[in-house]
Amino acid sequence: MRKGLLFILMITLSVLLAACGSSEDQTESADDSNTNAEEETKDTKWNELQDEGEIVVGTSGTLFPASYYPEGSDELTGYDVELMREVADRIGLDLKFEEYGVDGLLAAINSGRIDAVINDFQVTKEREEQFAFSDPYKYSYSTMIVRESDLSGIESLEDLEGKKHGGGATTVFSQIAEHFGATTKTYGNVTNDVYLRDVENGRTDFIINDYYLQSLALKALPDIEVQLHPDLQFHPTSSSIVMPKDATKLQEEINATLQEMHEDGTLTKISEEFFGGKDASKKPEQEIREIEGLDL
Missing domain, CATH: 3.40.190.10 (Periplasmic binding protein-like II)
Structure with missing residues (x-):
């Protein structure tokens, strides 16, 4: 009788353990699915750029010395332009610039006509609600x-x-x-x-x-x-590259590249070329008045 009861208890325990294992497996499976879904969403813009092999970046082309055409030249250049060329090269993408007026650049991201903007743009609370920003480059x-x-x-x-x-x-x-x-x-x-x-x-x-x-x-x-x-x-102020709000992977890739360019002196070199020997990639040392009562 005791052997029979012991056998029944062992069977019951085995069933319970199996059930627990099944529940844990299902939970882990669900967690994995959620993680994969998040990663897939995170990588949407990045995967799109990888498939196309090109990133389209908006700039004005009229903002000296950030984005402009030198007199007598049809070649776009400037601090922002050359910085973006270096970033694109390091993340393995061809680069195409599209030119818009300042007030049309962010709208062009929202419409999907461009993938990012570089035009001496500052981060504001209002803009952060709609877009992703890189770490500052200036x-x-x-x-x-x-x-x-x-x-x-x-x-x-x-x-x-x-x-x-x-x-x-x-x-x-x-x-x-x-x-x-x-x-x-x-x-x-x-x-x-x-x-x-x-x-x-x-x-x-x-x-x-x-x-x-x-x-x-x-x-x-x-x-x-x-x-x-x-x-x-x-x-x-600080200036950053602007991207679609959900372009998390692109943001990570650009930030890692900017950090690398800070460390190896590339940002300093490009800045000194366009800002009269001054390094705009580092914070100014003098005291600057903050604007109170304005939510920027």
Whole structure:
């Protein structure tokens, strides 16, 4: 009788263990399936690029010295352009640039016409809700171009009230100008001289933009009677490559490549070529005014 009971208990225990094993196997299988599904979603854009062997990147082609055509040349170049060429080469993809006005670049990602954007774009909270960003490849801060004759009547950011700013409608710089009470005159995909001459002749009063870009634009166009404001340095910035929100694998590949380019000095070398010997790939050392009350 005891042997029979022992035999029954052993059979019951075996069934329970088998059932537990089956449940665990099913759980592990489900976990594996979820992981595979996540990886598949994560790799969608990357797999697409691998299949095509090419990445299409949007840029303006009019933003000196980030993305522009040298006088008399039909070859696109600039800090952002040459950096992106190096990134694409290192991740094993051919590169094609498509040119858009600044306000059309992010829309071109959303429509699927391009795979990424590089055009001195800053990361903002609003943009992060819609797009993925690489680690920064450039650090800077904002400055202001004003008329040489009277600094456009501006001594502080608070003096922007009622002034007219020249810039793109969707830029951080226009947000800053409007935060302090200015209005923005918007442009299409025009070159720097158009912006500068409008300040000179009074159609606009000032232009907020990146320190490196503005200082070099002024150097390239010395005949226009405008200058950087001597006392206003504000809004520390960083620039990143913009990608579709779900392009996680592409983001990882680009970030790893940028890190490699930081470490081997490639970013410094490209920066010094386009920014007058200055290294824009590192954070500036001076104190820059933060803009309070503006959610960027």
